Amino acid sequence: AQSVTQLGSHVSVSEGALVLLRCNYSSSVPPYLFWYVQYPNQGLQLLLKYTSAATLVKGINGFEAEFKKSETSFHLTKPSAHMSDAAEYFCAVSLYNQGGKLIFGQGTELSVKP
Amino acid sequence: KAGVTQTPRYLIKTRGQQVTLSCSPISGHRSVSWYQQTPGQGLQFLFEYFSETQRNKGNFPGRFSGRQFSNSRSEMNVSTLELGDSALYLCASSPQEGLVGYFGPGTRLTVL
Numbered sequence: 629a630q631s632v633t634q635l636g637s638h639v640s641v642s643e644g645a646l647v648l649l650r651c652n653y654s655s656s657v658p659p660y661l662f663w664y665v666q667y668p669n670q671g672l673q674l675l676l677k678y679t680s681a682a683t684l685v686k687g688i689n690g691f692e693a694e695f696k697k698s699e700t701s702f703h704l705t706k707p708s709a710h711m712s713d714a715a716e717y718f719c720a721v722s723l724y725n726q727g728g729k730l731i732f733g734q735g736t737e738l739s740v741k742p
Numbered sequence: 743k744a745g746v747t748q749t750p751r752y753l754i755k756t757r758g759q760q761v762t763l764s765c766s767p768i769s770g771h772r773s774v775s776w777y778q779q780t781p782g783q784g785l786q787f788l789f790e791y792f793s794e795t796q797r798n799k800g801n802f803p804g805r806f807s808g809r810q811f812s813n814s815r816s817e818m819n820v821s822t823l824e825l826g827d828s829a830l831y832l833c834a835s836s837p838q839e840g841l842v843g844y845f846g847p848g849t850r851l852t853v854l
Contacts, residue, residue: 671832671845728775728836728843729798732785
């Protein structure tokens with residue numbers, strides 16, 4: 629069965645610093661991988677997704693993630709944090725034959741200090 | 743295009759009652775998925791509907807049920823509410839079965 633582990637329930641960075649949110653997955657078959665962001669009292673917004681094309685995926689708001697099969701990782705990065713990036717971030721996995729069923733990690737809350 | 747709409751946004755019920763939540767997908771989308779979000783268990787998949795048929799189901803008791811109408815709108819029902827059912831219930835719609843969806847703002851259910 630597939631699973632997702634996000635390292636660090638809370639990450640704090642200074643404005644302008646590098647953002648690195650870690651995600652490792654476990655899957656018996658090649659997965660599809662996703663990063664979502666959730667702002668307070670809102671639903672989930674898709675940042676980016678990996679579906680077996682390019683291993684470096686660029687998303688919205690300057691975020692990107694790299695799929696590394698050998699490390700079973702899909703870490704999310706952004707070169708320079710902005711105050712508006714403060715939110716909760718979720719990594720998720722799905723299998724091509726499982727349709728819309730997403731398995732989520734526990735989430736990482738990102739704080740951005742001025 | 744209007745996004746995914748969920749009604750009501752907030753709901754308070756007591757133990758033993760039942761509740762029905764509604765989700766209107768983005769126009770033209772035919773697939774709807776439901777998720778439960780709690781602080782303890784995180785985000786968990788409930789079920790997925792496409793063309794009025796349940797395509798996938800998560801590990802939830804039979805008290806949780808859903809359906810989809812011919813206009814793709816979906817409802818989920820929880821009977822005999824328990825305190826642990828307090829959660830944010832999120833709906834996602836997508837144009838086709840199996841695609842990752844666009845999420846609505848959720849319905850916050852509180853069970854007293």
